[in-house]
Each structure stands twice: as C-alpha cells, then as structure tokens.
Amino acid sequence: MHPFLAPAFHIRWSSLTPEHVATDIRHALDLANQNIAAICAQDLTSATYHSTFLALEQATEVLGRGWGRLQHLDSVNDNPAQREALNQMLPEVSDFYSSIPLNACLWHALKTVAASPAIAALPAVQQRFVQETLADFRQAGADLPPEQKQRVAAIDAELSKLTKTYSEHVLDSTNAWELIIADETQLAGLPDSARAAAAANARAKTAAGQAPGQNGAPAAAPPPPPPPNLTWRFTLHAPSMSPVMQHLHDDAIRRQLWEASTRVGGYGDYDNSPLVWQILQLRQEKAAILGHRHFADLTLQRRMAKTAHTALRFIENLHARIHPAFLAEHRQLTHYKAASTRQPQTPLEPWELGYWAERQRQEDYDFDEEALRPYFPVDGVMAGMFEIASRLFGITIRKLDTIYLPPGSTTQPNNPDGAVEVWHAECSFYEIHDSTTGAHLGSFYADWHPRESKRGGAWMNSLHIGAPGEPHLGLIVGNMSPPVDGKPALLTHGEVETIFHEFGHLLHGMLSEVPVKSLAGTNVPWDFVELPSQIMENFCWDRQSLDLFARHFETDAPIPDALFAKVLAARNYLSASVFMRQLAHAKLDLELHTHLAAYLGRDLDAVDREILAAYRAPLNTETPSLVRRFNHLFSDPTGYAAGYYSYKWAEVLDADAFTRFQREGILNADTGRAFRQHILSQGNATPPEELYRRFMGRDPELDPLLVRAGLA
Numbered sequence: 090m091h092p093f094l095a096p097a098f099h100i101r102w103s104s105l106t107p108e109h110v111a112t113d114i115r116h117a118l119d120l121a122n123q124n125i126a127a128i129c130a131q132d133l134t135s136a137t138y139h140s141t142f143l144a145l146e147q148a149t150e151v152l153g154r155g156w157g158r159l160q161h162l163d164s165v166n167d168n169p170a171q172r173e174a175l176n177q178m179l180p181e182v183s184d185f186y187s188s189i190p191l192n193a194c195l196w197h198a199l200k201t202v203a204a205s206p207a208i209a210a211l212p213a214v215q216q217r218f219v220q221e222t223l224a225d226f227r228q229a230g231a232d233l234p235p236e237q238k239q240r241v242a243a244i245d246a247e248l249s250k251l252t253k254t255y256s257e258h259v260l261d262s263t264n265a266w267e268l269i270i271a272d273e274t275q276l277a278g279l280p281d282s283a284r285a286a287a288a289a290n291a292r293a294k295t296a297a298g299q300a301p302g303q304n305g306a307p308a309a310a311p312p313p314p315p316p317p318n319l320t321w322r323f324t325l326h327a328p329s330m331s332p333v334m335q336h337l338h339d340d341a342i343r344r345q346l347w348e349a350s351t352r353v354g355g356y357g358d359y360d361n362s363p364l365v366w367q368i369l370q371l372r373q374e375k376a377a378i379l380g381h382r383h384f385a386d387l388t389l390q391r392r393m394a395k396t397a398h399t400a401l402r403f404i405e406n407l408h409a410r411i412h413p414a415f416l417a418e419h420r421q422l423t424h425y426k427a428a429s430t431r432q433p434q435t436p437l438e439p440w441e442l443g444y445w446a447e448r449q450r451q452e453d454y455d456f457d458e459e460a461l462r463p464y465f466p467v468d469g470v471m472a473g474m475f476e477i478a479s480r481l482f483g484i485t486i487r488k489l490d491t492i493y494l495p496p497g498s499t500t501q502p503n504n505p506d507g508a509v510e511v512w513h514a515e516c517s518f519y520e521i522h523d524s525t526t527g528a529h530l531g532s533f534y535a536d537w538h539p540r541e542s543k544r545g546g547a548w549m550n551s552l553h554i555g556a557p558g559e560p561h562l563g564l565i566v567g568n569m570s571p572p573v574d575g576k577p578a579l580l581t582h583g584e585v586e587t588i589f590h591e592f593g594h595l596l597h598g599m600l601s602e603v604p605v606k607s608l609a610g611t612n613v614p615w616d617f618v619e620l621p622s623q624i625m626e627n628f629c630w631d632r633q634s635l636d637l638f639a640r641h642f643e644t645d646a647p648i649p650d651a652l653f654a655k656v657l658a659a660r661n662y663l664s665a666s667v668f669m670r671q672l673a674h675a676k677l678d679l680e681l682h683t684h685l686a687a688y689l690g691r692d693l694d695a696v697d698r699e700i701l702a703a704y705r706a707p708l709n710t711e712t713p714s715l716v717r718r719f720n721h722l723f724s725d726p727t728g729y730a731a732g733y734y735s736y737k738w739a740e741v742l743d744a745d746a747f748t749r750f751q752r753e754g755i756l757n758a759d760t761g762r763a764f765r766q767h768i769l770s771q772g773n774a775t776p777p778e779e780l781y782r783r784f785m786g787r788d789p790e791l792d793p794l795l796v797r798a799g800l801a
Contacts, residue, residue: 091116093155098532098553098562102512103494105158110174114159117152118185124148129194133201138211141202142219145195146607149186156182157552165566166496166512167260167542176253183249184242190229191238199223214774218605221773224391230379237378244375248368248726255354255364256544256724262359264541266349267294268323268342275339276321280459283332285573287321290329294322325350326539328570328584334443336459347440354718361717362693368723372730373685385682385731392614393738393777397683400616400734404675407668407737408704411800414665419706422663425449436709450662456655458581465585466577466642467537467569473638474592475519477628481761482600482769483524489532491518512536521599531561531599537588538578539568546720547587549594549622554606561610563598565591577642582656586626593625594618596769603772610772615732617777619739620746621769627747630660631755661799666706668798673704674715675734678722682731693717744794746785 092104093113128144163175189195202208203219211219230241269291270276276284323329323346333346354361372384381387385397394400419437426445427434437445451457475486490508493516509518516536522529539545547567555561567587572578580588597618598610611618628634632653639648648656680700681688688696697714698705705712716722721729729735746764753760767784781789795801 091155093117093158094151096154098560099509100158100552102162102510103496103498105162106497107168107170107174110159110171110178113155114152114178114182117155118181121149121152121185125189125192125195128198129192131198133198136198136202138202138208138215138219141198142215142222145189145199145222146218146605149189152182152185154553157550161550161552161564162512164548165536165543167544172257176250179249179253180246183246187229187242187245190226190231191233191242193235196226196231199226214603214605214608217774218608221608228379228387228390233378241375241378244371244378245726248371251364251368251371252723252725252728255361255368256720258359258361258364259354259718259720259724260544262353262356262718263325263545265359266325266353268345268349270321270323270342271319273321275342276337278336278338280332280336282459282462282570282573282579283329283336284321286571287323287329289571289573290324291320291322325353326545327568328539331443331581334440335447336444340441340444343440343444344438351713355713361723365693365716365723366690369681369685370689372682383683383685385679388682388727388731392732392735393616394734397679397731400731400738401676401679401683403738404672404679404734408672408676410795411665411668411672412703414800415669415706418663418666422446422449436707438709439712442706442708446663450659454655454659454662456652456659458583460652461582461639461648461656462570462579463641463643464639464648465580465582466640467572467580467588468577469640469642470580470585470588470638471535473634473640474589474628476637477634477756478592478596479524480756480758482596482765483758483762484530484600485522485524486519487522489518489520491516513540528558529560531555531563533562533595533599534564536564536566537569538571543568544720547591549591549598549611551598551610554598554601554609556606557602557604561599561601563595565595567591579642582629586629589625589629590622593622596625597621597772600765600769601772602770603774605774608773613773614777615729616735616738617742617780619735620742620781623736623739623743624747624764627743627750628755630657633755664798665800668800669704671737673701674719674721675737676704677701677716678729678731678733681716741791741794742781742789744797745789745791746781748793749785 091113092101092106092109094117095101095104124144125148128141128148131140159171159175159178162171199222203223208216208219230238233241270287276287279287323333325346330346330350334343337343353359369384376382376384376387379387381390383397385400389396389400394403422442422445423434423437425448426432426437426441429445429448447458479485490506491511492508493511493514511518511534513536515538516534518532518534520529520532536543543566545568547565549563549565551561551563553562565588567584569584569587570578570580594611597613601610603609635653636647640646677697677700681696688700693714693716694711697716698711721733723730750757750760763784767780771780775783778788792801
C-alpha cells in the first residue's frame with residue numbers, strides 16, 4: 090500500500106501520514122526512473138512521439154501525484170513530523186527533477202524524434218508540446234557540457250532546500266507572535282466583528298491547552314483559563330491584524346503589530362536575510378551558466394514580456410503615469426491627519442497609514458467597509474459566484490457532503506452516503522458539470538479560514554489534470570475572516586475579491602480541454618496566468634452580478650442603493666497608492682534579479698530604500714524590507730521571482746478584456762462562452778497573444794486599466 094500514490098480520485102487524506110512519506114516517494118522515484126530508462130533504451134529508428142514525448146509526460150505522473158499531495162499538506166496542515174519527512178525527501182526529489190533535462194541519452198532521443206518527418210503530421214497542439222518540451226530542456230541546460238550540467242543540478246537542489254527553509258521561517262515567525270489584551274478600553278475603534286474574532290481566538294487557544302502569553306511572549310506558566318470574552322488575542326494573520334491597523338484608535342498597539350509584522354522572517358533563528366542573498370546568487374549563477382546576463386532574462390524568455398528590459402520598462406512607464414497622483418494622495422492624507430488632530434503637519438508613521446486612510450474615507454465618502462460584511466457570508470458569496478460562472482460559462486456546480494478523519498485513522502468510516510473525505514473539518518468539496526452535456530468537468534476543495542498550521546495568503550492548485558473526458562481535481566485556499574460566535578463567516582469586500590480571484594484560477598484549470606496535460610489549465614506563461622483570475626474580480630463591483638451574492642446574512646436583503654453608491658464612489662479612493670504598492674513589489678523583484686551585482690551583500694533595508702526611493706511615500710519611520718517575508722519571490726526555486734510584474738501585466742489584460750463584457754452585457758452568456766472557448770479551455774495550446782486576439786479581436790490596450798483605476 091502506498092497511500093500518497095493511490096490513484097483514487099477522492100483522496101483519503103487521513104491515510105497520508107508522515108511514516109508513509111519516504112517509502113511512497115522513493116517507490117514513485119523508482120517508477121519514474123524506470124520509465125525514463127525505458128525511453129532511453131528504445132531503438133530510436135522506430136521511436137515515435139508516443140514513445141518519447143508522451144511517454145516522458147507520463148513517466149512522472151505517479152511521483153507528481155504523491156509529491157503534490159505532500160506539498161499541499163505542508164501548506165495547509167504543517168506539523169513537525171510531516172515537515173521532517175518532507176525535508177528528508179526534498180533533496181532526492183529535487184535531484185530527480187533536475188536530472189531529467191540534463192539526461193544526455195533522453196535529450197538525444199527527444200531531439201532525434203523531434204527532427205523526424207512524422208512530427209510535422211501531428212495535430213497542432215502536439216506539435217506545440219514537442220516545441221515547448223525542447224525549449225524546456227534547452228532552458229534547463231540540456232545542451233551544456235557535463236560539468237556544467239552537474240553544477241546546474243547542484244544549484245537546483247540547493248535552491249529547493251533554501252527556499253523551503255525560507256518559507257518555514259516565514260510561517261514559524263508569524264506563528265511565534267501574539268498579543269493578548271485584557272483591558273477592553275484598549276479596543277476602542279475596533280469593529281465588533283474583529284473584537285468577537287479576537288475573543289474567540291483567545292478562548293480557542295486556551296481550550297487547546299496553549300495559554301496565550303503577554304505582549305508577544307509565551308507565558309512562563311499556563312494561567313487559569315480566563316472568563317469568556319475577558320481577553321482578546323491578536324496575531325499576524327491578516328484577518329486578525331488588518332482590522333487593528335485600519336480601525337484601532339490606540340496608536341501604540343498599532344505600532345506594536347506593525348513592528349512585529351516587519352520582523353517576520355527577520356530575526357533570530359527565523360532570519361531570512363542570509364537566505365535571500367544565497368538564493369539570489371544561486372539564481373544568478375544558474376542564469377550565467379545557461380548563457381544569460383541575469384536570472385530575469387533566463388526566466389522571461391518564453392513569457393509575454395520576453396526580456397527583463399521589457400518588463401522593467403512596463404513597470405517604469407506605469408510608475409511615471411501615476412507618481413504625481415500617488416504623491417498627491419499622500420500629501421492629502423498627511424494634511425487630513427494634521428487637521429483632524431489639530432497638530433502641526435508632520436510625516437506619517439507607517440502604522441498610521443491604514444488608520445488615517447480609513448478615517449478619511451469614512452469622512453469623505455460616509456463609507457465604512459465594515460458596513461458591507463453582513464452582505465458577504467462566505468457560503469452566500471460562494472453560491473452567488475457559482476451562479477455567475479454558471480450563467481457565463483455553461484456549467485453547474487454542486488456541493489457534496491464531506492467528512493473529516495484525524496490523520497492515521499485506521500478504520501474506514503461509517504459513511505453510507507459516500508461523503509468525500511477532506512484534510513480539515515473546515516474544508517468543503519464541490520463538483521463542476523457542463524450544463525449542456527452533463528459531463529463531469531472537475532471537482533475541487535475549498536478551505537478559507539486561517540490556522541497556525543496553514544501558510545498565509547491565498548492560492549489555487551491542481552491535484553490532478555484530467556485526460557480528455559476525465560475530470561480535473563483542484564483546490565482553492567485562503568485565509569479569510571472566520572466564523573465567530575455562531576455567526577457565519579462574514580467577509581470584507583477585499584476578501585470577496587480574493588475568493589473570486591482564486592476561483593478564476595480554478596476555472597482555468599477545471600474548464601481546460603487541452604489533450605496534452607503539460608499544456609493544460611494554468612500551465613501557461615506566468616504573465617498570462619493571472620488574466621482568468623483577475624477578470625473575475627470585476628464581478629465584485631457590478632450591481633447586476635453583486636445582487637446574485639451580496640445578500641444580508643439575516644434578512645437576505647441586497648446591498649441598499651445608498652450603500653452601493655458609497656461603495657462605487659469610494660472605489661478608487663487612494664487608488665494610486667494601491668497601484669504603487671504593486672509596482673514597488675515588481676520593481677524590487679526585477680532589480681534584484683537583474684542588477685544583483687550592484688546590491689549583493691549590502692544591508693537589505695538600505696538596498697530596498699535605494700531601489701524604491703521613488704516608489705515609497707515619505708514616512709517618518711523607514712519600513713524594513715519586505716524581501717525577508719516575500720514568499721512570492723523566495724519560497725520556491727522560481728515561483729514569482731522576476732515575475733511579480735505579471736500581476737500588473739495581467740491587470741492590463743483583464744481591464745481591457747472586461748470592456749467586452751461591459752459592452753455586450755455583464756452576464757451575457759455568449760460573451761462568457763467566448764471567454765471559455767478562447768481563454769479558459771485553451772491552456773497553453775496556443776501562444777497567449779493569439780488567444781487574447783481571438784477573444785478581443787485585437788491586441789490589448791493600456792487605457793482601460795487607467796480608466797478603471799481613475800488614473801487616466
């Protein structure tokens with residue numbers, strides 16, 4: 090029995106325990122090596138596409154299944170034994186995957202078949218797969234001499250270990266901090282929803298036998314359990330921290346949370362500073378071996394941007410357009426604080442930004458985001474989102490019963506109704522069917538609330554890419570506001586946008602019709618992958634689509650017209666500042682991966698200030714660099730490294746593409762079917778530029794993004 094490798098579509102998560110990791114993954118490695126050896130051993134005079142390229146794709150399926158499940162559990166249910174088991178196998182798995190494109194015999198077999206006349210007779214998608222595979226191999230170093238291949242393999246292995254450690258440091262340092270407040274007067278300004286969540290968090294921590302400490306330090310000895318609602322626990326997870334930074338009157342407490350957040354991944358045993366430089370150096374060395382000036386050019390050569398120069402020019406062009414508005418917004422906010430406090434105008438502190446921005450918004454627009462929460466119960470949001478997708482894309486979505494079993498459960502549950510097993514009690518499971526044919530297109534898990542064993546942020550992933558006629562299996566995960574005191578989880582509008590965003594990624598996977606798995610779903614150039622996700626966010630702003638899911642959790646009433654008018658009026662409040670934050674992340678990323686020699690070994694905070702001098706607001710206290718906790722860039726050997734610009738790049742695409750929906754009808758089924766046909770179903774079967782032209786009839790235009798943001 091190899092539970093991590095079990096082929097069953099519905100995964101028995103309780104059977105995936107640490108003691109099986111080494112045995113299962115090594116068995117999968119043996120199978121993969123045997124499959125690749127068989128490709129190499131064949132007579133090349135009779136070798137075909139199916140015996141080489143397709144065989145290679147299938148060679149690692151079992152390993153990918155087992156390793157993918159383990160990596161997923163690492164992100165949602167971290168524990169010491171599982172972490173140790175994963176880290177034990179990480180070098181072997183990394184070495185194996187690095188060895189594939191560096192295998193001279195395999196490379197010779199692929200090149201031989203690729204040059205045969207039979208390839209030209211293949212369907213277009215298979216020909217693209219051949220060319221993409223050849224490009225993958227060349228980009229990974231297949232044409233290098235043996236000694237350089239060995240060095241590339243060693244770099245890949247080291248990057249896997251360093252980036253895994255980086256990610257663990259971020260998670261562990263996030264969880265190591267807490268703030269316990271026992272004086273309710275210190276909570277002045279905090280919304281009732283945030284107070285209730287903090288009280289529930291304190292009770293849950295105490296009930297779990299982990300009595301909270303004081304002022305960020307663990308308690309010396311567990312005190313008696315506090316009476317209900319007499320302590321409030323705050324953490325650095327976004328649903329806990331964000332309301333404090335936005336609403337709490339107590340400046341000192343906001344400062345305490347801000348300072349703690351800036352130290353994530355930046356102190357003691359959790360300090361990622363040396364890891365950042367090591368990761369950057371290894372990436373640069375790999376790029377140089379492969380004949381590129383820097384890692385950014387190596388990474389971007391097959392993306393829409395093609396070069397680091399193009400990506401940087403894109404970011405800097407947008408920066409020049411919005412910089413005056415950005416500075417004007419900051420001057421206005423500084424003036425507002427001074428006028429409100431009747432104090433001299435001085436630079437703002439970073440822990441004041443969110444608070445005074447919210448005060449000014451409430452005053453200027455008579456709008457408090459908390460007023461929207463009752464209209465966004467998470468189940469209602471999901472149901473309305475499914476209705477929108479059903480109308481647009483010709484699908485139906487239904488929720489299945491689920492069951493949670495503790496890891497290591499040895500007996501099959503009494504489960505007469507066939508409930509689907511999930512990895513946590515908060516997780517749910519859904520099926521997607523084609524509304525015309527009834528075909529089962531895919532299934533997915535959803536897991537929306539934070540816990541200490543779960544990494545921060547939100548993401549979508551694929552657990553199984555189906556062959557033609559076979560369903561896909563995926564997941565969407567986030568860290569949204571949890572349910573409190575018997576009420577459903579009530580979300581902020583920003584959290585609703587995040588759910589729609591991840592669901593857009595999911596649809597890209599679930600609705601794929603590409604027969605070659607390597608080209609299916611989200612396996613597209615990185616600066617195109619955010620188009621399906623970001624276009625879905627638009628439906629969180631239109632009245633017609635909002636009315637399908639924005640319903641009061643007690644009365645089922647839609648958002649009142651007066652409140653909706655305030656939402657629209659405040660939509661572009663401080664939009665240049667929000668815009669600039671994304672540009673700053675992209676600029677920092679590209680500079681570090683393009684001009685590393687200019688910064689290497691220097692103080693990270695000084696480097697950050699130098700790169701982002703024109704991207705930061707003039708604050709009284711300098712903000713420590715984000716790079717110590719920037720998981721997008723450093724928790725994966727590549728990830729979003731040299732690719733963070735993709736968010737803004739794809740935002741240009743989504744704002745432009747959504748103009749077709751606006752022109753033809755927000756919920757126009759014909760428009761939705763066209764988007765499914767030309768974008769969602771096509772994966773990487775065709776170059777993304779061509780897919781975009783098929784949907785829009787032209788190349789993308791920049792102005793719709795600036796118009797939407799109020800910055801044209």
